[in-house]
Amino acid sequence: MDINEIARSIHQDIIKWRRDLHRIPEIGFELDQTSLYLRGCLDQLGIPYYTAAQTGIVALVEGSTPGPTLALRADMDGLPIKEETGLPFASDNGNMHACGHDAHMAILLGTAKIISGMRDQIKGRVKLLFQPGEEGHGGAEKMIADGCLENPPVDRVYGLHVGQIFPEVGTGQVGVCDGPILAAATAFKVTVKGKSTHGALPHLGVDAITTAAETILALQKIVSREVDPLDSAVLTVGMIEGGEALNIVTPRVTFGGDFRTLLEKDRQYITARLEEICCSIAKANRADAEVEILGGYPPTINEPRSAKQVAGAATAVVGTGNVIEIRKPNMGTEDMSLYLQKKAGAFFVLGTGNPEKGITYPHHNSRFDVDEATLWIGPAVFARLVIGCPAGTGQG
Ligand SMILES: [Zn+2]
Numbered sequence: 001m002d003i004n005e006i007a008r009s010i011h012q013d014i015i016k017w018r019r020d021l022h023r024i025p026e027i028g029f030e031l032d033q034t035s036l037y038l039r040g041c042l043d044q045l046g047i048p049y050y051t052a053a054q055t056g057i058v059a060l061v062e063g064s065t066p067g068p069t070l071a072l073r074a075d076m077d078g079l080p081i082k083e084e085t086g087l088p089f090a091s092d093n094g095n096m097h098a099c100g101h102d103a104h105m106a107i108l109l110g111t112a113k114i115i116s117g118m119r120d121q122i123k124g125r126v127k128l129l130f131q132p133g134e135e136g137h138g139g140a141e142k143m144i145a146d147g148c149l150e151n152p153p154v155d156r157v158y159g160l161h162v163g164q165i166f167p168e169v170g171t172g173q174v175g176v177c178d179g180p181i182l183a184a185a186t187a188f189k190v191t192v193k194g195k196s197t198h199g200a201l202p203h204l205g206v207d208a209i210t211t212a213a214e215t216i217l218a219l220q221k222i223v224s225r226e227v228d229p230l231d232s233a234v235l236t237v238g239m240i241e242g243g244e245a246l247n248i249v250t251p252r253v254t255f256g257g258d259f260r261t262l263l264e265k266d267r268q269y270i271t272a273r274l275e276e277i278c279c280s281i282a283k284a285n286r287a288d289a290e291v292e293i294l295g296g297y298p299p300t301i302n303e304p305r306s307a308k309q310v311a312g313a314a315t316a317v318v319g320t321g322n323v324i325e326i327r328k329p330n331m332g333t334e335d336m337s338l339y340l341q342k343k344a345g346a347f348f349v350l351g352t353g354n355p356e357k358g359i360t361y362p363h364h365n366s367r368f369d370v371d372e373a374t375l376w377i378g379p380a381v382f383a384r385l386v387i388g389c390p391a392g393t394g395q396g
């Protein structure tokens, strides 16, 4: 049987796994039920594994002949959102798989099932990375720290996201591109410290509100005046807090936000300028500023050859017309970026929205859903990356 047929033949398994996992969404690294479920499935498939990053799993499928090591990654965590889909398998534990990570795990299990039955055709080996804590918890970083890319060292790493991140990628289509596909995001918090006084006597104090206002407007000029207009960057102040009375000069204001860039150099530049601008404007106003950079994810950048391999594998699954070259990256983020900083590879998307079925809600929405009819495509593309693409292309 050809890989597409095999993937279609296990479609019901994939849907069952997805629904079972959908019922039990958990948050961050506290994924005990999810991890237990996945380990049970891997046991049934006879695939060895070890745990990493608390509840993450690294499983290994050995090929019959030597060759490179590919890693395929699925994230595992849900979100603290109360589900309102009304689906018969909806979660009722207060959390929700509102980003489609239930589908990612089911797709990787499907891949495991396909490739474990085709070991004789695998040159090298495949590591299946089930990763906790993608939603801002730093899960990829912990997986990497726990050695998931070493012993044996990974040559290439691939991952996918379901949903409708890119509107041009329709139902059952695969989207991929060379270079940046998602942005870097860095969160920050600024505290401006002045000195309280009566509103009638401003000269006796230092106004944290006027200082903060001036700073916030100045920060917008980093993007408009200092970053190459052909490189994308955006800075948002999304939170501000300060002041207690209408006639008192406020001694303390805190505000925070995040900035997003497609290039790592812009991320570093804005990080440095943020501190400089906040402290300089505070000084000019006789105030003090404290800047905290709260971390974030680097940009997700696809290596051209790996992106080409994804396009090739996807073409064999869904046909040329259904493989979409993404032309405009999205300013969202992914910690897949951390694997791609260390190893060659690519991140791609599978279009699982379907307006005809009313599946149109965006990620992180309490009504987010995926069109299950598309789910066999994920394992078919992954399996073709393992088997369809000659193993030798995994090197270099
Ligand atoms: Zn998400």
Ligand SMILES: [Zn+2]
Residues within 6 Å of the ligand: 099, 100, 101, 134, 161
């Ligand atoms: Zn996600």
